[in-house]
Amino acid sequence: MLGFLNINKPAGWTSRDVVNRVQRLVRPAKAGHAGTLDPLATGVLVVAVGRATRLIEYVQQKQKRYEASFLLGRRSPSEDIETEVSEIVEATIPTLTEINAALPRFVGSIEQRPPAYSAVHVAGRRAYDLAREGKEVSIAPRSVEVDRLDFTRYEYPELDLAIDCGSGTYVRSLGRDLAESLGTGAVMSRLVRTAIGEFTLNQSVAIDELTPERIEEELVPLAVAVSHLPQMMLSSEQVRELEFGRTIAVEGYRAGAEIAGINGRGDLVAVLTEKRAGILKVLRNFAPSV
Template sequence: MNGLLHLNKPAGWTSRDAVNRIQRLAKPAKVGHAGTLDPLATGVLVICVGQATRLIEYVQRQPKQYLATFRLGVTSASDDTELELTAVPDAPIPTREAIEAALPQFVGEIQQRPPAYSAIKVDGRRAYDSARRGDLMELAPRPVTIYSIELIRYEYPELVLDIRCGSGTYIRSLGRDLAESLGTGAVMSGLVRTAIGEFRLETAAKVDDVMAGKLKDFLQPPFTALANVPRFEVTPEQAIALRQGKFMELPELDRDTPEYAALDLEGHLVAIVIPRASVWGPKLVFAPG
């Protein structure tokens, strides 16, 4: 069994919870997810099954879109409502105009400090494990890409933003930093991931439907993970050669393109190929079926 499950994760589940449930349906195939969602969050979670687990990094590279709700005037150690909230003394009430004026500084490639309660490893330990032991680490800022931010609704203290961003972005941190730029605090009180690339919320499968049906009926072909990778078609002979790890001349391919997805005549993913000297060779190969 191979393919991608485009799931609508419910609130209260970790991404691991979702994987564990799908794993029971997919045995003995491997299962993994492409992009963590916290228990507080809902929405698009792409789960890769079988050979498609080798394509997780390609899903993770795709832009993500979120509808994020923040509560202004308070802070927490986790930057969301999962932990105790602390009111900001004499917190100002920003105007809508002030918020909109502040948003552009957070668009583009920015430096972002991850939350103390995050899965980032420091000296071999997860930051959230250290935080739970009372050791709140100040994590080093790192570059993330924000493509766009749109103010959707603002009725103090609630602020709702539509955010489109790259991999590795912490939406909690974005709300925290935006609030700090306005002289106040904020915690994330709700999060819906509305898209990962072409995987959109409105077409995501519901958990109950998947559990009640046949998993294979909900799986999309592995090549759907490769939205940003150009494709080309190979003959049956070429497909066999690529699956055997052989190099070949493919003059129709642009050597300035770092990789291509090779599909057979039936549309099945055969390999991801990359240029090697004067020929092309497989980076990843996929068995038939």
């Protein structure tokens, strides 16, 4: 059991619920997810199985794609419909022209304040735990990358958006900030993650279809997790050196870069980085005998 599962998370399940289901099916192998989805959300949840858990951070680096729906003229503590929603009295009703004009301000590298109901750590605790206790939560804005933000449907109060973004972006907060720039508020009513890099919704598997046999059929190879890294084809001699955890000699790779070392069958052997000029060392080793 080694690789990644592309699971279509159902509404009402936490990401941990999904991992627990997979864990029971793959024991004694480990399982862990790459990129949390709130219970409200559905769509792509990548679950690493076995030693693939060592590559979760690389999956999280990939671009994410979402479809989201918002209700304008409303607010809630969680910025979605999971907590009590209140309507704004005499709320401003933005025009489609105003929405289109505002969208470009939230594309590129932007500063974003995560919602109080989030997994961000505040004073050693999760922000959502503090928020549920009624405590005031103050989270500093952080830089996030939004590559695309388009409206797909607008019929007040409902606004549907399509989003491509980097790791750490809160879609709820995008809707909140867009609405505030238009003089109103918004709560997220639906969220579907349609892709994380090469892991797409149309290739995902439903959680209730998983069996040990189906898991083995659905496992995605390790190399997909690091497809965004520079790739290096390894000779059989280099693979043997990596099996013993040794360094290998190469030329032409920049210092500090992480490199995916691939064998002749296209399998990931190791994630490598430069130890010194012309010498690569192992960061993550998946050589056969390791």
